[in-house]
Amino acid sequence: MKLDILVLCAHPDDAELGCAGTLASHIAKGHKVGIVDLTRGELGTRGTAEDRDREAAESAKILGVHARENLGLKDGFFQNTKEDQLKVIQAIRKYQPSIVLTNAVQDRHPDHGKGAHLTYDSCFLSGLIKIETFDEKGNKQAAWRPGAVYHFIQSQFIKPDFVVDISNYWEIKMKAIMAFKTQFYNPDSKEPETYISSPEFLRMVESRATELGHAIGVKHGEGFTVSRYPGVRSLFDLI
Numbered sequence: 001m002k003l004d005i006l007v008l009c010a011h012p013d014d015a016e017l018g019c020a021g022t023l024a025s026h027i028a029k030g031h032k033v034g035i036v037d038l039t040r041g042e043l044g045t046r047g048t049a050e051d052r053d054r055e056a057a058e059s060a061k062i063l064g065v066h067a068r069e070n071l072g073l074k075d076g077f078f079q080n081t082k083e084d085q086l087k088v089i090q091a092i093r094k095y096q097p098s099i100v101l102t103n104a105v106q107d108r109h110p111d112h113g114k115g116a117h118l119t120y121d122s123c124f125l126s127g128l129i130k131i132e133t134f135d136e137k138g139n140k141q142a143a144w145r146p147g148a149v150y151h152f153i154q155s156q157f158i159k160p161d162f163v164v165d166i167s168n169y170w171e172i173k174m175k176a177i178m179a180f181k182t183q184f185y186n187p188d189s190k191e192p193e194t195y196i197s198s199p200e201f202l203r204m205v206e207s208r209a210t211e212l213g214h215a216i217g218v219k220h221g222e223g224f225t226v227s228r229y230p231g232v233r234s235l236f237d238l239i
Contacts, residue, residue, distance in 0.1 A: 001067055004031040006097035006146075008088060008122075010115035011041040011075070012056040013180045017205060018152030019101050020063060020173040021166025022222050027064050028169070034067035035060065036091045038115055039075035046191040047182025059179035062172065067095065076111060080118045088122035090133045093141040100146045104154040105225060108195075112154055120227060123149050150224040153208070155195075160223025162230070163212045165239070167219040170209065177205070 005026055007015040015023070015035045023033050037056060042049040053070070060068040071087050078084050092100070100123055103115040125131055127145025135141055153160060166173060178184060182191065185199045195201065212221035216239055232238060 001034075001095060002032070003034045003066065003095040003097045005033045005099045005101060006092070006095050007033075007035045007101045008038065008091065008115070008119040009035070009101075009103050010038050010078075010109075010111040011044075012037045012052045012070070013041070013059075013177070013183055014103060014112070014115075014154070015101075016059055016063075016173070016176045016180070018103070018154055019222055019224075020059075020176045021169040021209070021220065022101070022152075022164045023063055023065065024169040024172045024176075025164065025166055032066045033063075034069075034095055034097075035065055036068070036095075037070045038073045038078060038088070038118070039111070040070055040072065041075055043075040044183065045194045046189075046197060051182045052180070055180040055182065059176045062176045062179055078111070078114065078118065080114065080121060084118060085122045085125055086131075086133060088118060089126045089131065090135070090141065092123060092126040092146065093133060093144045094135060096144045098147050100149045101224070102149060102151055104156070104158060105151050105227075106156065106158070108155040116151055120149050148226075148230065150226060153223045153225070155204075157208070158223075158225055160212065161226045163216045163221040163223045165213070165216065165218045165220075166209065166222050167213060170220045173209075177202075 040049040041052045102119040103112040105116045106113045129143045133141045209220040
């Protein structure tokens with residue numbers, strides 16, 4: 001399945017927190033969108049890898065994404081190595097996205113920055129014909145390089161290079177986030193408290209979206225950074 005937009009991110013729930021509104025808005029416009037989680041989030045304090053699998057599947061239904069899979073890299077220990085790059089390249093060539101969205105270039109969780117650099121480098125390498133990869137059936141994959149890679153903003157604030165209006169998709173974003181029942185605030189949970197399980201964390205997510213939306217004159221926004229200049233054909237492509 002060829003996708004228009006593919007999210008490659010370190011953990012299940014990274015896509016929801018960082019760019020779910022953007023995904024929902026583009027799905028509503030008829031674009032094909034998918035998510036590939038690099039790890040199962042198995043080192044997370046709350047819940048299990050199996051819990052995260054079920055929650056990711058539920059969130060995918062809420063968002064209406066066309067594909068979601070998990071590469072099974074080692075949570076906390078994956079690296080920007082040839083071995084891990086080849087797995088990411090296989091996913092890129094499988095879905096042939098025009099645009100890739102990925103983790104923040106730096107963040108509180110070291111996996112986020114690692115995920116960003118692994119994805120960015122793999123997107124470039126995926127376009128080299130002398131790197132051979134094979135699909136699930138053993139067929140040789142064609143080289144493919146996405147046209148753009150954009151990094152969403154996570155816990156630490158990074159000044160965005162552009163902001164997407166997600167005002168009409170805020171409720172969908174929050175439903176997708178809350179599909180991860182083991183991870184976020186639940187007053188009935190007996191799990192240990194974590195950085196993301198407090199109600200203050202969810203208030204930060206909303207206040208960030210409100211701030212970025214306000215910056216472009218709308219109710220809610222999601223910000224992205226770029227590693228190379230984006231181009232437009234018309235000034236009217238910009239709000």
